[in-house]
Amino acid sequence: MIEGQAMGVMGANCYILSCPETKKAVVIDPGAEGKRIHSWVLEKGYQVEYILLTHGHLDHIGAVDELRDAFDAKVGIHARDADMLIDGQKNLSTYMGSSIEMKPADFLLKDGQTITIGQITLTVLATPGHTLGGVCFLTSDGLISGDTLFAGSIGRTDFPGGSLEQLLDGINQKLMVLPEETRVFPGHGEETTIGREKRENPFLK
Numbered sequence: 672m673i674e675g676q677a678m679g680v681m682g683a684n685c686y687i688l689s690c691p692e693t694k695k696a697v698v699i700d701p702g703a704e705g706k707r708i709h710s711w712v713l714e715k716g717y718q719v720e721y722i723l724l725t726h727g728h729l730d731h732i733g734a735v736d737e738l739r740d741a742f743d744a745k746v747g748i749h750a751r752d753a754d755m756l757i758d759g760q761k762n763l764s765t766y767m768g769s770s771i772e773m774k775p776a777d778f779l780l781k782d783g784q785t786i787t788i789g790q791i792t793l794t795v796l797a798t799p800g801h802t803l804g805g806v807c808f809l810t811s812d813g814l815i816s817g818d819t820l821f822a823g824s825i826g827r828t829d830f831p832g833g834s835l836e837q838l839l840d841g842i843n844q845k846l847m848v849l850p851e852e853t854r855v856f857p858g859h860g861e862e863t864t865i866g867r868e869k870r871e872n873p874f875l876k
Contacts, residue, residue, distance in 0.1 A: 687715070687717065701732075709737075727756060751803040757774070801833060805841075807820075817857070852865070
């Protein structure tokens with residue numbers, strides 16, 4: 672069960688993936704508005720075990736420490752983006768006028784890794800290109816694609832660590848091979864599907 676809300680001035684989508692049977696949950700990309708996310712979780716009655724990050728840019732990590740402490744949750748990010756949590760230049764917050772540095776991750780994500788939340792599982796798909804350690808999360812309900820794939824677009828590759836070639840390789844080899852009906856929940860903007868992006872995304876032609 673995937674629920675999403677846009678957070679902060681940059682409108683990054685924060686997602687909650689929950690197990691209906693156990694009420695255990697994971698928060699994905701809490702970029703801002705930690706109190707709002709906290710209230711959202713409490714209203715639903717979820718028990719948050721993990722905070723998982725698709726990548727380390729400011730607009731996806733800004734509320735990590737606030738929620739880590741509130742939920743006593745473990746934070747996971749890919750090894751190649753791990754330094755972005757603790758370095759304001761690498762997470763780009765320094766360039767926004769206020770350097771934000773978090774505590775280090777509690778564990779590091781790897782390509783193909785599975786994480787269990789109650790009775791559901793999530794699979795990590797490494798898709799570098801927007802950042803060195805960008806990942807997507809695949810579940811039975813759909814794909815949480817971070818800033819790798821959007822409705823009608825793809826992630827920027829002009830930030831440090833970006834690579835258009837890598838990004839397109841990951842999208843084509845790991846995402847476009849999924850069933851066309853797979854729902855896609857991106858880091859910004861509206862939900863889409865793999866089939867729609869195959870047919871309509873101009874960057875994938």
